[in-house]
Amino acid sequence: MSALKRIAQRWACFAVAVALWELATRQAGDRFFPPPSTIAQTAGTLWFSPAFFDHIAPGVGRMLLGWALAAAIGVALGILLGRSRPAMAYLGAVFTFMRSIPPPLLVPFFVASVGITTMQLPTIVFGTVWPVLLNTVDGARSVDATKVDTARAFRLSRTQWTLGVVLPSAAPKIFAGLRLSLSIALILMVVAELVGSVNGIGNQLVRAQRDYELPAMWAWIVLLGVLGYLFNTLLLAFERRALAWQPRHSLEARSSATGG
Amino acid sequence: MRTPRVPASLTGLACLFAVWEAASRSDLVPAHYLRPPSVVFPTLVRLLGDPVFLRAVVATVAATLLALGIAVLIAVPAGLVLGSFPPVRRATMTIVEFLRPIPSVALIPLALLTFGTGPDTKVTLAVYGALWPILFNTMYALDEIDPLHVETARAFGTGRLAVLTRVALPSAAPFVLTGVRLSFAISLAVVISTELFAGGAIGLGQFILAASSGGAHMDEVLAGTVLAGLIGFAANSGLEWLHRAVFAWNVSADGLR
Amino acid sequence: MPTMLEVADLGHTYPGKDGAHNAVDGLSFTVDAGELVCVVGPSGCGKSTLLRAIAGLITPTRGTVSLRGTRVDGVPSELAVVFQDYSRSLFPWLTVQRNVEFPLRGLPRSQRAARAREALASVGLDQAGRKHPGQLSGGMQQRVAIARALAYRPSLLLMDEPFASVDAQTRFELEDLLLRVRREQDTTVLLVTHDIDESVYLGDRVLVLTKSPASVVADLPVDLGDARDQIKTRASETFVDLRAKVAELLRGASHIEDAKLI
Known part of the structure; x- marks a missing residue:
């Protein structure tokens, strides 16, 4: 099949779906479901207004900072603990329990204890650190016996061993964890801003809902989708680069990419 | 990950609570908010005897399970179709790739406007969130089916539809179950998020939000949070156990997180 | 013939x-x-x-x-086929018995089971019916594949x-x-x-x-x-000659x- 035909096939359905959506919403005239053309128009003016610096940038900045902190903590701890059998025998259940707490439930606790203006960052760090940590541990464990023997035979130093053997071996799992926690970070950003915040996309979403500004609300929802897609694509591109030595992307890595 | 030895992991959990107790009793953290386990656990026991609290927990768990069930009913057939017919997949993937990144919690305000604050809202949103891991795991599992399995079945005169049900479905099943396990956590999280935001809804999230206001009942907040963690932990372990019990023949899909 | x-x-x-x-x-x-x-x-x-x-x-x-x-x-x-790659041609999720029964769809259940048992016995695997292929050695797995082909008659x-x-x-x-x-x-x-x-x-x-x-x-x-x-x-001698010829x-x-x- 020609490349052109493939592209046509790929986008034809999408175009038809958008056209149908436009037609149906125009026909129905339901104020809750504005036509996509109206949403696009509103999005164009909203996203590139002062709201970008007032709401989009601060919220997204907090999210990325929290995620990066959680990633650093999770990878460092995971590499340290993952190679120690006794450490994980004691701590494995603790980490799994911590990860099992539905992340949005952290919001009320942090709102009450840290305060509504500063609770976003700790919420995101606490909510996203566990998947990274557990995946890193899993990856660090998966260093195969031959590599362990090879490293011992060459009398590698502790640093060489950790950075040169354990970290690369664990990398595919680490990336799977990072992607999972990135989607959790986005969810937590929204939940935290919905429940209480002075700015942010979630905050604007609530405002639009209270003011019954439906096109604006849809525009913010679309923006969150765009951001989710963008971050995941960027991380994937980076992962492909970093893991270029890998024979192929395993099913495992792909299936973990689907957070809610 | 393998489950560590029970005694060691219990010791680990005991240490966690000991550290929490010590931190709360010392002046390191504001003890008013991080109530010690010696207060939280009696509160949890008291709450478990409280019909209002129990009703909230049951409402949350029931909504989570209902959403998970609906998600399975939608996502597994959809995944089978997308996985076995490449043209259908090419045609619809763009729409799927467009919908998937939208965090389900971003739809909460919209869903509240259109569906109101009843249980429909949280179930609908949770279905939306829980759909994706199951759909993608089913689809990718079909990609990974051994072509020799299909050829063997076909050589014995098995028809196309029978190959789908007798070969594709069983070999994809472990990955589907892994998807269900991932989706449980998502479903629970979305249900609770909706309850946090929608004041009128009955549920664990709403209970905890109410308890947290003003920081007056932090022991109840922590007790509820610990219980939610226990529910998630139990569901995850239960599904992992089920995986090992039912798919003993399969090792490759075991380590998926 | x-x-x-x-x-x-x-x-x-x-x-x-x-x-x-x-x-x-x-x-x-x-x-x-x-x-x-x-x-x-x-x-x-x-x-x-x-x-x-x-x-x-x-x-x-x-x-x-x-x-x-x-x-x-x-x-x-x-027609029945036995492939080289037994580990990939047997269905890992089915027991040995069910693998052999796999192609016998049209038959009543009891007859299917009887035929599979008979075929397994003829390859010397009458005891292995309830195991999964993954639990058998390579040679035994290929026996199962042969039994499956034979049971299909x-x-x-x-x-x-x-x-x-x-x-x-x-x-x-x-x-x-x-x-x-x-x-x-x-x-x-x-x-x-x-x-x-x-x-x-x-x-x-x-x-x-x-x-x-x-x-x-x-x-x-x-x-x-x-x-x-x-x-x-x-x-x-016949064997050696033929082998040389081939x-x-x-x-x-x-x-x-x-x-x-x-």
């Missing part, structure tokens, strides 16, 4: 990016009912393509395959390098097992192999193929009688190929 299988002027070309690949060209031969015919040829000579065309898994670009005089179009119902049994992935000792056992069950059940077998000794030891006839594109260079009858023995038969033919076949390359 009536003709079971007739392959006439079979040819298959795979389309490819760097030119079409001609895997099989102008292949013609017949197999009579009750015969065990071995097809031997160098690796990658198109043997598997031939087998897949006969099984109806691919449609050949030229020529015809007929089973009992009826032209094959799609997968024929009276095919008019024609196709075997694609069935013993290439097991160790030498197991291989001898499985070869003798095949000879025994085909005598007991009077099955027609077409077995593809790259092993010269195996083709002579097992076959009533040996078809020697050239390298890709495959075509028949010789059709040799094997006069070793019905009773064969791993040690005595392999030491007999080897010679194969070397000739590959020489032609080398000459073409130069």
